[in-house]
Structure formats: C-alpha cells, structure tokens
Amino acid sequence: xxxxxxxxxxxxxxxxxxxxxxxxxxxxxxxxxxxxxxxxxxxxxxxxxxxxxxxxxxxxxxxxxxxxxxxxxxxxxxxxxxxxxxxxxxxxxxxxxxxxxxxxxxxxxxxxxxxxxxxxxxxxxxxxxxxxxxxxxxxxxxxxxxxxxxxxxxxxxxxxxxxxxxxxxxxxxxxxx
Ligand SMILES: Cc1cc2nc3c(=O)[nH]c(=O)nc-3n(C[C@H](O)[C@H](O)[C@H](O)COP(=O)(O)O)c2cc1C
Numbered sequence: 509x510x511x512x513x514x515x516x517x518x519x520x521x522x523x524x525x526x527x528x529x530x531x532x533x534x535x536x537x538x539x540x541x542x543x544x545x546x547x548x549x550x551x552x553x554x555x556x557x558x559x560x561x562x563x564x565x566x567x568x569x570x571x572x573x574x575x576x577x578x579x580x581x582x583x584x585x586x587x588x589x590x591x592x593x594x595x596x597x598x599x600x601x602x603x604x605x606x607x608x609x610x611x612x613x614x615x616x617x618x619x620x621x622x623x624x625x626x627x628x629x630x631x632x633x634x635x636x637x638x639x640x641x642x643x644x645x646x647x648x649x650x651x652x653x654x655x656x657x658x659x660x661x662x663x664x665x666x667x668x669x670x671x672x673x674x675x676x677x678x679x680x681x682x683x684x685x
Contacts, residue, residue, distance in 0.1 A: 509541075511543075511593045512585065512586045512593060517665040519586050522674060526657075526679070527682060529684075529685075530683065532679075535580065542599055547564070549601055561605055580621065580685045583596075586626050587635045590637075591638050613648065620653075621651040622657070623639050623642060623657070624678070625639050628663060630660050632658060636658070640656075659674055
C-alpha cells in the first residue's frame with residue numbers, strides 16, 4: 509500500500525518495484541493507494557474485540573481482509589512531521605481489529621513485511637525511528653520483517669529515478685519474499 513498522495517512519487521515507485529519483484533517470484537499482487545480511498549479512522553468502539561472484524565464498512569475493509577489473507581504486505585509512506593503520513597496512520601489504527609481482547613495478534617504468524625519510506629531531510633538517520641517503530645508494531649502483529657527501504661528525496665518526487673541502487677534493492681526484496 510502507498511501512503512503518499514504523490515502518485516508516481518518516490519514511495520509509490522519503490523512500492524511498485526517491490527510488487528514487481530514479487531510478481532516475478534510468482535506472487536499475485538494488489539496495490540492500494542490510500543489517498544484515493546475513502547475511509548475513516550478507528551472509532552475506538554471495540555466492536556472488533558468481540559466480532560473479530562472492524563465494524564466500519566468502507567474502502568479499508570477490503571484492504572484489511574487482504575492483509576489477513578496475504579503472505580506478504582508492503583507498507584509505504586513518506587515521512588510527514590517525523591512520522592508516517594496521516595493517510596497511513598488512519599489505516600494503521602484500523603489494524604487494531606487484528607488484535608484480540610487479550611492483546612494478542614489474530615493474524616497468522618510469519619507473514620512477510622516490507623516498509624518503504626521517503627523523506628526530505630538529507631540526514632537519512634533523522635527519521636529512522638518512524639520506520640523502526642512501525643516495524644515493532646508489525647512484529648507485535650506477527651509479521652517477519654523482510655526489509656526496510658528508506659530514501660532522501662532532495663526535494664524531488666522523481667528523486668528515486670536516480671537511485672538505481674534502491675530500485676534494485678526494492679525489486680530484489682520483492683523477488684525474495
Ligand atoms: C506535510 C509534509 C510533512 C513533511 N515532513 C517531513 C519531515 O518531518 N521530515 C522530512 O525529512 N521530510 C518531510 N517531508 C518531505 C517528504 O517526506 C518527502 O518529500 C518525501 O520524499 C515524499 O515522498 P513521496 O515522493 O513518496 O511523496 C514532508 C512533506 C510534507 C508534504
């Protein structure tokens with residue numbers, strides 16, 4: 509999934525590269541552009557604690573179902589004010605439906621996860637924490653981290669086109685899922 513509103517931007521292209529690699533390896537893939545979807549944030553109603561699914565019926569319903577079924581998920585977001593984008597965070601909160609009343613994950617363990625981020629700050633280490641914190645969430649949910657790909661955009665949505673190393677890394681992470 510892509511949490512950037514910039515279609516064809518850095519995160520979008522890197523996520524696509526991971527998906528292309530996965531397709532090469534025989535995976536069937538589905539790409540979700542969060543910014544083009546209509547959905548609400550978690551309402552904190554706790555319906556999911558007894559019903560096992562989110563009560564909200566919107567464009568995230570299918571995505572959440574696909575995550576439950578998937579062998580691997582690619583999570584992409586730009587860094588917005590030290591964190592992942594708002595579009596991404598609303599999706600993340602809805603993953604609360606994957607957690608049971610004993611605060612254990614309902615997801616089958618061992619799904620692979622890839623995280624992709626892009627940032628403006630030329631200091632690549634500045635926002636390592638955002639991806640690392642989300643990786644912790646994913647591990648808690650039972651995912652195995654297959655890779656974290658982070659880049660600096662130098663102010664350009666096309667910066668990734670100059671980063672053959674990262675495009676290659678993304679494709680190779682995808683094909684080794
Ligand atoms: C609202 C907003 C907040 C941002 N906050 C940060 C930030 O805290 N740190 C940073 O390095 N870049 C920040 N950026 C820059 C983006 O992270 C950067 O342009 C990124 O490469 C965008 O990825 P994309 O091309 O996939 O959209 C921000 C950009 C926007 C629009």
